Amino acid sequence: MDDADSADRLIGDDDAGPPVPDMVQVGNSPKYRVDRRLGKGGFGQVYVGHRMLATDPGAPEVALKFEHRTSKGCNYAPPYEWTVYSAIGGIHGVPRVHYKGRQGEYFVMVMDMLGPSLWDVWNNNSHTMSVEMVSCIAIEAISILEKVHSKGYVHGDIKPENFLLGTPGTPEEKKLFLVDLGLATKWRDSSGLHVDYDQRPDVFRGTVRYASVHAHLGRIGSRRDDLESLAYTLVFLLRGRLPWQGYQGENKGFLVSKKKMATSPESLCSFCPQPFREFVEYVVNLKFDEEPNYAKCVSLFDSVVGSNPDIRPLNTDGAQKLIHQVGQKRGRLLIEEESDEQPKKKIRMGMPATQWISVYNGRRPMKQRYHYNVADSRLVPHIEKGNEDGLFISCITSCSNLWAVIMDAGTGFTSQVYELTPHFLHKEWIMDQWERNYYITALAGANNGSSLVVMSKGTSYTQQSYKVSDTFPYKWINKKWRDGFYVTSMATAGSRWAVVMSRNTGFSDQVVELDFLYPSEGIHKRWDNGYRITATAATWDQAAFVLSVPRRRPTDETQETLRTSAFPSQHVKEKWSKNLYLASVCYGRTVS
Numbered sequence: 001m002d003d004a005d006s007a008d009r010l011i012g013d014d015d016a017g018p019p020v021p022d023m024v025q026v027g028n029s030p031k032y033r034v035d036r037r038l039g040k041g042g043f044g045q046v047y048v049g050h051r052m053l054a055t056d057p058g059a060p061e062v063a064l065k066f067e068h069r070t071s072k073g074c075n076y077a078p079p080y081e082w083t084v085y086s087a088i089g090g091i092h093g094v095p096r097v098h099y100k101g102r103q104g105e106y107f108v109m110v111m112d113m114l115g116p117s118l119w120d121v122w123n124n125n126s127h128t129m130s131v132e133m134v135s136c137i138a139i140e141a142i143s144i145l146e147k148v149h150s151k152g153y154v155h156g157d158i159k160p161e162n163f164l165l166g167t168p169g170t171p172e173e174k175k176l177f178l179v180d181l182g183l184a185t186k187w188r189d190s191s192g193l194h195v196d197y198d199q200r201p202d203v204f205r206g207t208v209r210y211a212s213v214h215a216h217l218g219r220i221g222s223r224r225d226d227l228e229s230l231a232y233t234l235v236f237l238l239r240g241r242l243p244w245q246g247y248q249g250e251n252k253g254f255l256v257s258k259k260k261m262a263t264s265p266e267s268l269c270s271f272c273p274q275p276f277r278e279f280v281e282y283v284v285n286l287k288f289d290e291e292p293n294y295a296k297c298v299s300l301f302d303s304v305v306g307s308n309p310d311i312r313p314l315n316t317d318g319a320q321k322l323i324h325q326v327g328q329k330r331g332r333l334l335i336e337e338e339s340d341e342q343p344k345k346k347i348r349m350g351m352p353a354t355q356w357i358s359v360y361n362g363r364r365p366m367k368q369r370y371h372y373n374v375a376d377s378r379l380v381p382h383i384e385k386g387n388e389d390g391l392f393i394s395c396i397t398s399c400s401n402l403w404a405v406i407m408d409a410g411t412g413f414t415s416q417v418y419e420l421t422p423h424f425l426h427k428e429w430i431m432d433q434w435e436r437n438y439y440i441t442a443l444a445g446a447n448n449g450s451s452l453v454v455m456s457k458g459t460s461y462t463q464q465s466y467k468v469s470d471t472f473p474y475k476w477i478n479k480k481w482r483d484g485f486y487v488t489s490m491a492t493a494g495s496r497w498a499v500v501m502s503r504n505t506g507f508s509d510q511v512v513e514l515d516f517l518y519p520s521e522g523i524h525k526r527w528d529n530g531y532r533i534t535a536t537a538a539t540w541d542q543a544a545f546v547l548s549v550p551r552r553r554p555t556d557e558t559q560e561t562l563r564t565s566a567f568p569s570q571h572v573k574e575k576w577s578k579n580l581y582l583a584s585v586c587y588g589r590t591v592s
């Protein structure tokens with residue numbers, strides 16, 4: 001089978017460095033003879049260590065994890081993973097670290113010796129694993145994650161390779177352990193508060209096959225991400241394959257995340273017992289800062305393996321304790337479960353849904369007019385009539401090659417030009433207008449590749465730049481932000497994006513929310529922090545929202561959004577009566 005993406009971790013260093021020493025002594029440790037290599041990851045290499053001159057011939061073997069001091073995990077300083085092991089090493093299901101220190105070119109960690117990984121077990125068993133075994137793994141893994149999370153950390157790279165069993169032939173051989181804390185991050189800061197929400201669409205950490213969709217989108221990791229990756233790990237072990245395996249190439253991360261988003265829990269778990277589907281459904285619906293109900297998750301899988309712990313293929317002691325604790329708080333749990341009964345929106349559809357997304361700002365009364373379903377030939381008469389009435393175009397978009405045009409009396413523009421062309425975008429015309437001190441103030445593209453560009457005088461802009469790209473050009477935006485530009489318009493034509501950025505916009509900060517559907521949670525979190533949507537665009541796959549903080553606070557900070565299957569003509573009129581005016585509109589991927 002294709003396993004190429006299993007090791008496809010996008011950060012880390014594959015350089016093994018010089019040979020590891022034959023003998024190790026770090027900190028106050030005894031001397032260890034370095035024996036065979038157990039494994040190699042993106043950061044380090046793990047070897048068996050034997051106690052030299054052991055008075056007790058039965059002294060247990062240890063695992064020695066070597067990281068070269070120039071590796072990415074170290075960068076000449078002790079590995080970041082050490083900090084995490086100091087905080088959580090030795091808790092239930094995480095191996096104990098006995099000594100650590102530097103020897104020569106290497107940082108060395110002496111830890112409990114463990115056995116094969118779940119990937120090894122699955123691989124050596126003809127790529128299969130029994131329902132009972134996977135259910136026990138689920139139960140124990142959830143309880144380990146609960147412990148890791150209770151220490152304030154998320155693991156960040158949950159996958160079959162990072163769960164190890166105890167050493168074969170020892171009492172620990174049926175115990176599960178979680179290793180590789182190199183990508184762990186804090187979900188709770190030192191004052192006990194949840195870390196702040198953020199999205200950086202160009203940042204990916206983790207393993208493509210098992211990463212949560214939020215991780216693909218560059219959102220700050222939180223507890224829900226470990227559980228989503230665990231869900232994919234479990235389904236992989238049970239079914240032997242995940243629907244997004246096999247993509248290759250530069251665009252692989254995007255294609256995999258798109259497929260994850262388009263795979264409903266039903267189809268992902270079509271050959272798995274019911275609790276697996278319920279678990280997937282639960283975890284993909286968790287909010288950024290929501291506390292997962294670990295006991296409820298464990299109890300889902302408990303029903304698969306039966307109540308007799310003696311016949312379980314894996315030790316589930318940790319989970320028994322979790323269930324027991326919960327049992328003592330039974331009354332509370334029942335109440336929580338009841339409130340859980342509220343129907344949650346199912347976000348993984350399996351089918352894309354396309355809608356109008358309209359954004360309204362509170363402002364002083366003004367004249368606003370809209371036209372929709374406008375064919376190319378009707379465009380000029382509508383705009384000319386508007387201009388005659390003292391209105392300028394504030395916002396445009398396209399749906400099925402028909403235009404929607406919003407015209408306002410309150411734009412502050414003094415003059416306006418526009419061009420409808422078969423190009424996305426028509427560079428020569430734009431350059432000519434820049435020469436004449438016009439700046440792009442609105443932009444739309446149609447599925448057939450044509451575009452409508454509106455350029456105005458009377459803006460505050462002093463410089464402008466645009467980019468057309470097949471994927472959302474976040475890297476370019478990020479670079480331009482550093483040069484003092486902010487996104488001022490955005491459009492799509494089919495699956496292509498065009499983004500316009502300007503200098504001297506009156507914004508003091510800007511962020512992007514990019515998702516496969518309407519990113520409701522992200523937008524609410526940004527609103528709470530003073531951001532307001534200032535540009536929107538969507539393709540069949542993705543919706544992008546640019547949110548900005550204005551340098552001068554508006555007198556009315558109200559902003560509302562609407563999603564409707566038809567153009568929201570009636571809604572717009574209702575909003576006008578409340579002094580809310582259309583500020584941005586696009587047609588594209590959301591969720592029904």
Ligand SMILES: Nc1ncnc2c1ncn2[C@@H]1O[C@H](COP(=O)(O)OP(=O)(O)OP(=O)(O)O)[C@@H](O)[C@H]1O
Pocket residue numbers: 009012038039040041042043044045046063065095111112113114115117161162164179180181182
């Ligand atoms: N305590 C241990 N006992 C036995 N084998 C271990 C132990 N720790 C790690 N290994 C083996 O070594 C491999 C690499 O270890 P680990 O995942 O910690 O390294 P890494 O460089 O951080 O890897 P990754 O690229 O997955 O982040 C593991 O997949 C496992 O096979």
